[in-house]
Amino acid sequence: MKKLINDPAAVVSEALVGVAAAYPELRVDHASKTIMRGDAPRPGKVGLVSGGGSGHEPMHGGFVGPGMLDAACCGEVFTSPVPDQIVAATHAVNGGAGVLHIVKNYTGDVLNFQMAAEITAADGIEVLQVLVNDDVAVQDSTWTAGRRGVGTTVLLEKLAGAAAEQGRTLREVADVASQVSANGRSMGIALTSCTVPVHGRPTFELGDGEMEFGVGIHGEPGRRRLPIAPAKEIAAMLTEPVLDDLPFSGGDQVIAFLNGLGASPLLELYLMYGEVASILASRGIQVARNLVGSYMTSLDMAGCSLTLLRVDDDLLRLWDAPVKTPALRWGI
C-alpha cells in the first residue's frame, strides 16, 4: 500500500486537520468529525446536513459552504458516521427553520441518519430526510437494500443548497431534493480496485485486462466483469442503461455529470465526456449544464461514473445560483 498517510487508523482525523488549515472559512469540529460553514447556524435558513463514509472526497466535506451544505459528517473510510455525529451537526446548523438530511442509500447510513433524526426531533428540531438511490447498476448490493446512492448526491447537494440559500421552507427544500432524487440516474465502471488504508490491500481483484461494470463506490460488485473496452464502448455501456432506466426521452433537458472515481486522469475524463455527449446528442437529449471531474471518488480507484439528471427551469436556476465551497464554486 502506497499512500500519503501516517497511521492508517488516523487518516480521517488527520485529513480534517488539513481541511481546517486549508479552509479557514469553514469550521471543523474535530471531536465529532464534522465540517461546518463558519457562519452556521444561519437564522431562518433551512440547514442541510449530509455525510457518509470518508474516502469519497471532495464529497461531502468539500461541498460545505454558502449555497450548498451547512455540515458534513465524516465517517471513517467507507463507514457511516454514527448517530452522535449527525445529531451534533444537526444541532449546530439548526437556524430555526428545520434541517434536511441528505442520505445515500447504504444500510449503515440509513439506520444512523434515521436514529439521529429521531433524537433531534425529540429535541424539538424539525428534520426531513431525502434518500438518494440513483445507481441503476444493481438492485441490492453488499451494503445496500435497493439501489445504491451515488453521483446524483453531488447535484442534489448543490440544488437543494441553492434552494435553502434562497430562503425556501424546509418542505420546499425537501421537495427540490426529492425531485432531484427522482430524476437522477447513474452508472459506474472501475478499471482498478481501491485500497482502504486500514486494510492495506486492494478491496477486490481485477485482472490486467478486466473492468468491473456497474461497480459501487466502495468497490461493491457491479453487473459483471468484462474485458476492458475502448472509451467509446464504455461510454455507450454507461449511457444506455441510464437513459433507459428513468427513462429519459428525446427533448429532455439534463445536467450531465461525468465523474472520475479518483485515479483516472482528467485527460481521460474529458475524452469520456466527449463520447457521452455524442451519444446524448444522437438521442436528442439536450445537455443544459455539465460537470466533469472527480467529485465523488473511491479513494484511488481508476474509472468513472455517469450521472444524468432531468431538469426543469427551476433546477437550472438553482444550478446557476452562487456557491462557494472547496470543490464547487462560482459567482462568489
Add this chain to the structure above:
Amino acid sequence: MKKLINDPAAVVSEALVGVAAAYPELRVDHASKTIMRGDAPRPGKVGLVSGGGSGHEPMHGGFVGPGMLDAACCGEVFTSPVPDQIVAATHAVNGGAGVLHIVKNYTGDVLNFQMAAEITAADGIEVLQVLVNDDVAVQDSTWTAGRRGVGTTVLLEKLAGAAAEQGRTLREVADVASQVSANGRSMGIALTSCTVPVHGRPTFELGDGEMEFGVGIHGEPGRRRLPIAPAKEIAAMLTEPVLDDLPFSGGDQVIAFLNGLGASPLLELYLMYGEVASILASRGIQVARNLVGSYMTSLDMAGCSLTLLRVDDDLLRLWDAPVKTPALRWGI
C-alpha cells in the same frame, strides 16, 4: 495499460472534443489543438498564451478563461506543442496590446516557444516571454537544462491573468509574471510511475516500498529513490528544501499550493496539507492563501508536490481577482 481511451495515438485530439463539449464558453481549434477564450481576441487586453505537453490536466487548457489564460496550446502527451500551434494561438488572442508567452523550462518547450515568438514578432505582434523554472529538486534533468518548471506555473497563470484582465500593459504583466517566477519554488514526490498511452507501460519502475523524491512531472528522476515514509516525514522532505532554496524567512507571506500528481486521493492531499501547514507555522511562514488539489498532474502518477510562492499585497489582490476557467473559478 488500463485507460479510458480509444486509440492511444488519438487521446489528445479526442479529449479536445470533450473539452469543446463540456465548455461551450471556450473555443477549441481542433486543427491547431488550441483551447481559447470564446471572446478572444479582447481588444486592448494583453493576451496570455501558454501550453506544453498534454497529460498534466487541468494545466493548461483548464486554465483558459476570463482572469487567466487566453489560449493554451496542447502538445501530444508529454511533448511540447510545435511552433505552428503557438503562432496560431498568438495571432488568435492578439488584441493589439501584445502577447505574453508562459513557458515551462523544458528544452522542447523553450525552443518551440522561442521560434514562435520570432515568427509572430516578424508578423508585427509584440511578444514577451516568461520562463518558469521553480523545481528545486535537481539542476538539469532528462529534458531540461537548468531547473524544471512545475507548480509555480499554475499560480503564475492566475496572477498574470488577473493583471492582464485589469488592463495592465504587456511590460507590466510580464513584470508580474517575472516576480512570480522569481519568488516561487517547488518540490515533488512520486509513489508510483505514470503510463503514457502510446508507450503502454510505466515510464519508470518503482518498488513496492519505494518513492521517487524530487520526481519530475514526466517521471524524470529526482534526487534519490527512498523507502516510502509517513506523510509527516514526506511533508518535511518537501517543505524544507523549498524553504531553504529561495530562501523563505519567518514573516514571509506565501501562497501554499499542495498539488496532487493525478492518482493520489484528495483525502491524502488534505492530510499532507495539514502536515505542511504545521511545518510552515513552526517556521513563522504566514500562509496568506492556499490551493489544495490536482492542478498540474502527471497522468496517473500517485504523489504530490508542494509549491510556495512569496507574495506581496499586489499579488494577493491579483490572486483574489475574479477568474472563470474550467479548473479555477471564483467571483464569476
